[in-house]
Amino acid sequence: MLLLHLSDVDENSWATKLRDALGGYRVVQRGDDFDPREVRYIFVWKPKADAFDGLTGLRAILSLGAGVDALLKHKALPDAPIVRFVDADLSQRMSDYVVAHVTMHHRLYTRFRADQTARRWTQLYPPAASETTVGIMGMGVLGQDAAKRLLPLGFTLRSWSRTPKTIDGVTGFAGQENFDDFLAGTDILVNLLPLTPETTGILNLETFRKLRRKLDGGPAIVNAARGGHQKEADIVAALTDGTLGAASLDVFETEPLPQDSPLWAIENCYITPHIAAISSETTGVRYFSQMIRDHEAGKPLINVVDRQRGY
């Protein structure tokens, strides 16, 4: 039996599609009449406090999101394996966002928009992509996809991750001891890290001050991961005093971003309302129904979260 516990999305739509895809397998929702002990899988998005009550027969927890930081903090999280949603469509959309904002800052959008507002015609030639270094933090599925899209554009790429990663065309840095070296050659910093205790607040003033100051107007950051990665007071300060030339933020410490946040009004801060990427229902149904069928047939689960590591 598969139990759905999805908040803030259309749970009925997912239930209908999963029932179609898992013909013969029982799919239930909160409020249905069922014995919780018979639930073998639970499919969750923002599970409430009582989501896992009585589920003593769980074989796996299926997470709709790619990031499981919030899920791992659930007070009553059972011991079953947690499966993350890894989705080519989601990776594509995330890379779409990353490429759009990296190229925007590389092409000095902030500067030319200010000139336009002032009706000023001042020619300045942005550097070629090859002369600009994009530093990607996080080299999981999303980081690797972003690298794969940025490379053919001609950018010089470097990455930083917990453990060393070897990606063709990307200079890899790993571990805390190489973080400063990584930053020292980075013009545009892209964050695609998982949110863990080690990465919380990593987008702070100290980090920004270590970035290379080669790009006209100053270095830029692009955060498509989690609001918990960023210290917003530091971003406000850095954008205002020139430590950063620009910031593209899709995520925030508090979401929706509060009305009184100073970020809204900062000219060189580019805000989107956590829409960089969304998991498509079609892909999700295919992914999870296949996984349940395979697992029931004795195959191992894939994309299982390492709880120790946090992702």
Added chain:
Amino acid sequence: MLLLHLSDVDENSWATKLRDALGGYRVVQRGDDFDPREVRYIFVWKPKADAFDGLTGLRAILSLGAGVDALLKHKALPDAPIVRFVDADLSQRMSDYVVAHVTMHHRLYTRFRADQTARRWTQLYPPAASETTVGIMGMGVLGQDAAKRLLPLGFTLRSWSRTPKTIDGVTGFAGQENFDDFLAGTDILVNLLPLTPETTGILNLETFRKLRRKLDGGPAIVNAARGGHQKEADIVAALTDGTLGAASLDVFETEPLPQDSPLWAIENCYITPHIAAISSETTGVRYFSQMIRDHEAGKPLINVVDRQRGY
């Protein structure tokens, strides 16, 4: 003997570098003491009316720009072959501009910026790149390079050119009779055409009305070619009445764009001051000095302009 006739750029710098590269070959500038009949090559950028006076021994006219539309209108243009500057570095920079502006409109920048100004948190998920069709007008060196960069990003691509072009992954349309079909499936229209009598004013209201209306806010245009391609009054009208969702313009009917142009103040018009791409001196010196040496050694010229065709 090579004569330089370069306006609006640092002619002395080019002269020094070309003298270094063409050791043994005489390189002269306007004002130097030389016999015009002995000039075998002239290297031009915005040549003045008397630029070609007395040059009866010309073997080739070397053009610093990739576009030769203005040069072809020169009243005293000699009959010698015209060589265009084809430059990988210039193509890279042009594609940098194209990709930055295509991805900006694909990711609905105008919409999210308006939301930010209003402190509005309204989630809307842009389509995946694969769901968005970019139509490239002009499939010469620049159009092909842009296609090469946009393809790995996942966009659906189509092209329109005078003669049929077969490019892997790009649906090709050719000739006036297929122009409407090309437009009918295009969400973001990129202009990289040469400016000829046939393409003058091609970016007009009639063209814009034929674009597909699938992208949230309406179709977008990106003009990185020539101001002569665009009817600016039509662009103003189209951006104002919603026929177009956005326009990125790097070139203008009159440059610098006059202070009183209404384009400056249109929110969904993105103006840059003809800086999409510039020919680098290093690449240019290498290209033209090699060409002169090869030609003097009896090899044919490459990238020669077809005057009939206009590019």
